[in-house]
Amino acid sequence: MEAEELLYELQTCGLSISFGEAVDLSKDGDYTDGLMAEHLRKLLQLGKLSDPCLDVLRNFSLLSASGVLKNAFKNWLKLPSLNDVNYLAKYGFIHDDKENRKISLHPLVREIVAMETLPSVSNCHTLLDSLHCICLVHGLEAKRPQYVIDSLISITENILADIQEDYLLFLQDMFPYLEKYLVTYYLPKLAERIEYVMKQDTHSYCDRALLLDYKAELFLIKNDYKNALKKRLKAVSILEPYHTEDADQRTANLLSNLYNNLSNTYLLMKKTKEAAEMLHTALTIRQEYVHLGLAESHDMLQQLLNLTNMLILSKNTDIAKQVLASYENLVLEHEGTQTLDNGVCQMMYGAIALSEGNAKEAELHLLSAENIISEVMGTNNDYAKTVYLYLNNLYSRWQKQEQALAYKNKYLECSHQR
Numbered sequence: 319m320e321a322e323e324l325l326y327e328l329q330t331c332g333l334s335i336s337f338g339e340a341v342d343l344s345k346d347g348d349y350t351d352g353l354m355a356e357h358l359r360k361l362l363q364l365g366k367l368s369d370p371c372l373d374v375l376r377n378f379s380l381l382s383a384s385g386v387l388k389n390a391f392k393n394w395l396k397l398p399s400l401n402d403v404n405y406l407a408k409y410g411f412i413h414d415d416k417e418n419r420k421i422s423l424h425p426l427v428r429e430i431v432a433m434e435t436l437p438s439v440s441n442c443h444t445l446l447d448s449l450h451c452i453c454l455v456h457g458l459e460a461k462r463p464q465y466v467i468d469s470l471i472s473i474t475e476n477i478l479a480d481i482q483e484d485y486l487l488f489l490q491d492m493f494p495y496l497e498k499y500l501v502t503y504y505l506p507k508l509a510e511r512i513e514y515v516m517k518q519d520t521h522s523y524c525d526r527a528l529l530l531d532y533k534a535e536l537f538l539i540k541n542d543y544k545n546a547l548k549k550r551l552k553a554v555s556i557l558e559p560y561h562t563e564d565a566d567q568r569t570a571n572l573l574s575n576l577y578n579n580l581s582n583t584y585l586l587m588k589k590t591k592e593a594a595e596m597l598h599t600a601l602t603i604r605q606e607y608v609h610l611g612l613a614e615s616h617d618m619l620q621q622l623l624n625l626t627n628m629l630i631l632s633k634n635t636d637i638a639k640q641v642l643a644s645y646e647n648l649v650l651e652h653e654g655t656q657t658l659d660n661g662v663c664q665m666m667y668g669a670i671a672l673s674e675g676n677a678k679e680a681e682l683h684l685l686s687a688e689n690i691i692s693e694v695m696g697t698n699n700d701y702a703k704t705v706y707l708y709l710n711n712l713y714s715r716w717q718k719q720e721q722a723l724a725y726k727n728k729y730l731e732c733s734h735q736r
Contacts, residue, residue, distance in 0.1 A: 376435035382468035385422030438478035453495040482519040570607040661690035
């Protein structure tokens with residue numbers, strides 16, 4: 319466009335040249351995100367918002383751009399009401415998807431809020447504490463774990479770690495939560511971040527042993543059992559000198575877990591004798607420190623499940639059912655029926671019944687497992703895949719070819735999706 323043409327267009331669009339009005343010009347394709355961000359910053363005028371509204375935005379900027387359930391956000395921030403959230407939605411700060419009961423921030427708005435409010439461990443501690451608690455109870459409070467998973471990862475990537483000790487503990491307890499819900503793609507990055515934080519600040523012998531255990535888990539994911547075993551043996555060697563009468567709860571619990579994980583590693587290597595010895599040591603330590611509350615922890619559930627697996631492999635199904643009954647009682651008492659742990663429990667009952675040739679009982683438990691796992695986790699995961707395999711096996715042996723084919727197709731579909 320020539321200068322004369324530009325001047326004519328400016329005059330005809332109502333610009334008052336004589337009063338010296340400023341004009342911003344940009345070429346097509348040159349209207350950068352930076353310029354857009356500057357316009358949004360002026361438009362949003364965050365400084366004019368109340369402190370509670372700013373706190374909502376500060377915390378929200380840490381969460382995934384895909385959004386979060388509205389009521390979950392209220393609970394995580396322990397808000398007395400949704401008034402501030404609704405106010406921010408009314409004036410365009412927050413997008414309120416009423417149909418799906420979700421709220422979200424536009425990526426650019428999210429970026430500006432983060433730059434202006436600087437979300438950190440100290441000023442977002444309520445949000446972190448809530449999600450940390452969910453990790454510690456292994457998802458008990460989360461019926462739709464994907465929102466929690468997305469939020470945990472987003473926080474890890476975006477928060478300012480101004481309190482290193484709290485941030486490290488948050489990351490450490492996040493690892494088994496993601497592992498339980500099969501978020502294996504992020505575990506290597508999480509382990510690297512844990513190691514980086516440990517290098518920035520002082521850390522304990524428990525921190526060192528735990529990091530080795532997590533690195534061992536990464537080797538197991540790659541089926542590298544030999545290196546996984548080396549890491550876990552080294553982790554145990556770090557903690558054993560502190561295996562004393564006055565050991566604290568964290569040391570005792572971690573040492574028991576390490577022996578349990580050693581048992582898993584030996585079992586994968588088909589060394590059943592060593593696996594049984596390590597599991598026995600894990601349970602013995604838990605009994606040794608029962609006064610510290612170790613028998614009531616979620617880790618006890620994992621050890622009972624491992625013991626059940628070993629008993630099934632050794633064909634001691636009667637004892638396996640007794641151990642599994644203890645596991646089930648703990649799950650139902652502390653978690654409820656529609657939880658992943660109960661879904662796994664029903665799957666184990668079904669596997670035992672199938673091994674005993676009890677088709678009707680196996681079907682009852684396996685269908686229950688399918689229902690629970692699909693509700694909690696969806697169908698695209700290894701838990702569902704295992705249930706489909708058992709049901710295909712069951713119906714094939716029971717000469718119900720139509721049902722067998724249906725579950726074979728479900729299994730194959732799940733395998734292709736992964």
